[in-house]
Amino acid sequence: MTTEHSDPATEAFVAHRDLLFTVAYEMLGSAADAEDVLQETWLRWAGVDLGEVRDPRAYLVRVTTRQALSRLRALGRRKESYVGSWLPEPLLTTPDVAEDVELADSVSMAMLLVLETLAPVERAVFVLREVFALEYGEIADAVGKSPAAVRQIAHRARGHVAARRPRGTVSPTDTRDALAAFRRAVETGDLQGLLDILAPDVVLLGDGGGVRQAVLRPVDGADKVARLLLGALGRLTAEVSLRPAQVNGHPALVVRLDGGLDSVVAVRVDDGLITGLYAVRNPEKLSRMERETALRR
Template structure:
């Protein structure tokens, strides 16, 4: 779905973007292409789904292509406004879809380009742990928080995007900021430290080193699995280091296929990719607090793994 939607946007912009003489692009296409990665990032942070974010971009392009550019003072702000409104509409639909989802719903992991990790604030905002925190906000709170805290839009711009007054947006931003602050990971962890911990985690799982795994996991660690009813996964959160460690080691031991665990850069952070007989099976992201793993997020639903086929560029 992601590749199809992305293809529709590219094909449509290509058709509209070439003149009869061939080659030159029109102003609408140039503006859309220039801000495309930004618009995708806005939509993805609001939705947690690359497939839905691509569909939002398609809807944004269709509305943008029919806009009188002479009346647009700031193409970037105008495009962000369209994208936000479309993402809000889809976020409410997505909420109803999650109510019937089988097991835990996790954000769709993305294989990200190296430059995402270099922007610490952006990487933090798209981390699996933060995306799950954003899931606890209302749709409007999420839109306001993302636009203000991640993209640094002013309150007047956000007000136009979400259809609220600037005063109401300020109150919503304050409420959302406090809500997120109480739930976000405690302190940034350097990527090298995360990679070292993941290497130790991988070795412990592969060798069946239970004590080694317990040394890395926080006592109150939580494992969430997302199989979407398509692949087997834990249906409820598994809590506690001993339970999680035994489940991880036992699950790997039961596999009859050739299993490999490889490092990858997912959502701007080091993560692990599990392959069975060379085929992508699971993306494992983690949350760190105070030097230990407090959250493990295992995405197995194959419909959510399309973002791992190629690197995705995210920008603010």
């Protein structure tokens, strides 16, 4: 799909590609699956008579949504047999993603985990309405429901998400400060420093995918999380480095062992304290950390 000697269909697809990827990624939480959805969308788009398409953007979003819905249902079955906790695939994002506060919020690890608790159609409706501001009629065409039904689904999904999403918008500065304190405490083995930055009810989730060692169940509570982290690092013989990076539009830490990429640690911060730690170690989910991914609304 290169623009060299491209035809109008290719040009239209390339013009909207970042948007379509973002729609698919927000619905699936997986960059690899989102790329597959884009490939399926392209195959369908390439056979369309452009003379009959009034709005290429709307048409492409509709096709992408339908393909993502189908894949989301299949992905749900795969997650049932997943080893340990399933976490979204982290993306090294471009600086402009963080500047769009609503977009950054919608692709944060914490929000993507909230979206995981929605049924497939609810997730599609919420994403298309709340993130991409599509009209109810457009969403109805994409999910195969009536506009009235879509309104009801959107209302139900908003309530569901509101009850589970982070309590308020956290500034990048607050997140960076919390991460810096966390990093200092981990690097120096400072148990009290860790306890000071972790919320009492902090939850640690790890995703090794059965390939890398990771906690198989959520670990709750500041004392348990702090001692687990310091104990695990204390047993390592490799050289460990923790470096800040922009992941899913928010500050995060990239962990390297002897120079090789080991894991990505994203956080949820509420009232200045870390309430959620999301450590992705599954190597199949780390390919997007070597180059920046552009996201668009």
